[in-house]
Amino acid sequence: MKAIEGDIRRYAWTHGQAFWRMVMPVPALLEDARGAAADGQLGLLRHSARNLGTACAVTLAFVERDARPAPSPRAQAAWALAQIEGHELAADCESLIRGDASMGAGELLAACVALSERIDLVVGRTPHPMSPEGYFPSLGLLREWLKLAEAVGETGFLPKEWTGAL
Amino acid sequence: MTQPVTDDRAARLQARLLDYHEQDMAAVLDLVDYLREDGDTVIAGGSLSIDQGNRESDLDMVLVGPTTKTSAVPLEHWVGTLRVDAWTRNTGDVDALFLQAEEALASDGPLLNAFGNAVQEQQLKLLHRIAFGVLIEGPPIRPATQRGPSELARDLLTREYAERARESAMVAGLALVAGRDMTAATIARVAVEEALHSVLHGRGAPFSGDKWLSEQLVGTGDLVALHEEVAVLPARGEPLAPFTERALAIAAGLLGIDLAPAALGPDLAWAYDGLALMPLGGRKILASRPHGTAWELDADEAAAWTALSASAEDGRFDHPQADAAQAALCVKLYEQGVLKLAWKCGVPLDSLTDPATAGSLR
Numbered sequence: 025m026k027a028i029e030g031d032i033r034r035y036a037w038t039h040g041q042a043f044w045r046m047v048m049p050v051p052a053l054l055e056d057a058r059g060a061a062a063d064g065q066l067g068l069l070r071h072s073a074r075n076l077g078t079a080c081a082v083t084l085a086f087v088e089r090d091a092r093p094a095p096s097p098r099a100q101a102a103w104a105l106a107q108i109e110g111h112e113l114a115a116d117c118e119s120l121i122r123g124d125a126s127m128g129a130g131e132l133l134a135a136c137v138a139l140s141e142r143i144d145l146v147v148g149r150t151p152h153p154m155s156p157e158g159y160f161p162s163l164g165l166l167r168e169w170l171k172l173a174e175a176v177g178e179t180g181f182l183p184k185e186w187t188g189a190l
Numbered sequence: 191m192t193q194p195v196t197d198d199r200a201a202r203l204q205a206r207l208l209d210y211h212e213q214d215m216a217a218v219l220d221l222v223d224y225l226r227e228d229g230d231t232v233i234a235g236g237s238l239s240i241d242q243g244n245r246e247s248d249l250d251m252v253l254v255g256p257t258t259k260t261s262a263v264p265l266e267h268w269v270g271t272l273r274v275d276a277w278t279r280n281t282g283d284v285d286a287l288f289l290q291a292e293e294a295l296a297s298d299g300p301l302l303n304a305f306g307n308a309v310q311e312q313q314l315k316l317l318h319r320i321a322f323g324v325l326i327e328g329p330p331i332r333p334a335t336q337r338g339p340s341e342l343a344r345d346l347l348t349r350e351y352a353e354r355a356r357e358s359a360m361v362a363g364l365a366l367v368a369g370r371d372m373t374a375a376t377i378a379r380v381a382v383e384e385a386l387h388s389v390l391h392g393r394g395a396p397f398s399g400d401k402w403l404s405e406q407l408v409g410t411g412d413l414v415a416l417h418e419e420v421a422v423l424p425a426r427g428e429p430l431a432p433f434t435e436r437a438l439a440i441a442a443g444l445l446g447i448d449l450a451p452a453a454l455g456p457d458l459a460w461a462y463d464g465l466a467l468m469p470l471g472g473r474k475i476l477a478s479r480p481h482g483t484a485w486e487l488d489a490d491e492a493a494a495w496t497a498l499s500a501s502a503e504d505g506r507f508d509h510p511q512a513d514a515a516q517a518a519l520c521v522k523l524y525e526q527g528v529l530k531l532a533w534k535c536g537v538p539l540d541s542l543t544d545p546a547t548a549g550s551l552r
Binding site: 031033034055056058059060062063065066067068070071072092093094095096098099101102103105106118121122123124125154156159 | 243244245246247266268273357358361370372373376377380400401402403404405407421422423424425426478480481482483524525526527528530
């Protein structure tokens with residue numbers, strides 16, 4: 025038997041948030057980045073890279089720093105970078121958040137893929153919700169995180185309007 | 191009313207489906223046929239329908255009819271490599287949505303008050319898909335509003351993004367003064383992008399999401415250059431404050447309104463929930479009960495919070511316009527996610543001017 029360290033309510037909230045952060049937006053951002061690189065849409069690629077850097081930094085803040093709560097989306101990049109200062113992936117996240125005009129499309133896409141794969145190693149690889157084979161498994165896993173959160177007295181991390189918890 | 195396919199957008203959409211996925215609209219219609227009722231309206235929306243998107247983009251199909259049941263979430267399908275998200279909507283719900291939009295635009299309150307929760311936000315996205323989408327089959331959507339869907343949608347976008355830019359500029363401006371440089375720079379960049387959206391849609395451009403801003407700016411000339419100025423933050427180690435100052439100036443110039451904290455402050459309140467300042471052996475602990483988190487404040491911060499919370503009613507206090515220490519604490523607590531902005535009014539469309547013509551964005 026292996027103990028979950030720390031308070032289970034905080035664990036359920038931070039790891040549930042991290043799952044929600046990774047499994048839903050990151051595949052979509054990578055999909056956007058790949059499509060943009062293939063079609064020469066540098067603006068979309070930069071936008072996707074910046075948001076992917078933010079999503080990864082916030083994920084690390086939740087899982088590696090136990091940070092709670094998170095600020096509004098517009099403040100999350102700076103908040104997360106402050107939270108993960110010193111982490112081995114912090115510089116990679118910051119690079120994508122800041123942007124780098126000298127990077128070509130191929131290089132930027134490669135940086136996005138590399139960071140997301142390293143984050144996967146931290147939080148665990150999850151089913152791809154935007155693929156036919158991953159859609160239902162990802163929803164199933166999301167439901168399990170929600171049930172854990174509710175079981176330990178947390179309010180969950182989905183919008184209240186979706187869960188009927190108004 | 192929704193634009194019927196009298197232009198060649200449907201043909202261009204069809205060509206891209208064939209090019210990217212070797213599928214055509216007939217295959218898509220077959221795919222969603224099980225969701226359809228007799229005589230309903232079928233609209234193709236999303237980035238591909240407005241000449242944006244790429245080979246990875248999905249296709250949004252909106253099915254609207256008087257006996258159609260409104261779906262809570264989009265239903266995901268695949269035809270070959272093409273992902274198709276299908277939304278079903280009852281005609282009555284679509285009418286109500288556009289009426290809500292018209293009422294929100296007529297109100298002096300912030301738009302967020304009208305579209306403030308996740309369901310309403312999702313509805314808002316759907317409104318854009320209906321207004322800017324390509325009519326594939328069935329009668330055009332004709333809501334019982336004074337103005338047509340695309341006109342309403344464009345005004346909503348113009349005002350919504352102006353209000354977002356106002357909020358971003360306010361936070362960035364306060365963070366700049368408080369020496370929170372990374373917060374200020376990252377949010378000031380967002381303020382410019384939000385202001386660009388406002389101008390772009392005020393000029394009549396359709397919408398399919400934030401991510402297409404850069405591609406939609408191509409060909410605008412004046413706006414592209416401004417976006418390029420702030421697309422990338424200074425490299426690590428370089429000062430961020432000049433970038434922030436320039437970005438805030440660009441955002442204000444784009445909208446034609448004063449976005450300085452001194453100008454915006456009177457319209458702003460801050461809201462909080464479950465915060466309590468507790469003495470603990472000579473220390474001052476600000477505890478957040480909902481989040482099981484606490485911060486230790488120094489003496490000045492504790493004094494600032496004591497004053498702010500003493501002026502609060504129902505967890506809300508006016509922005510401390512004349513007190514820099516209190517304003518700085520507001521930014522720090524906003525950064526931590528325990529203080530939120532609560533605007534007392536919206537940004538009137540009539541106050542916005544196009545930077546190129548100085549005419550109204552309305």
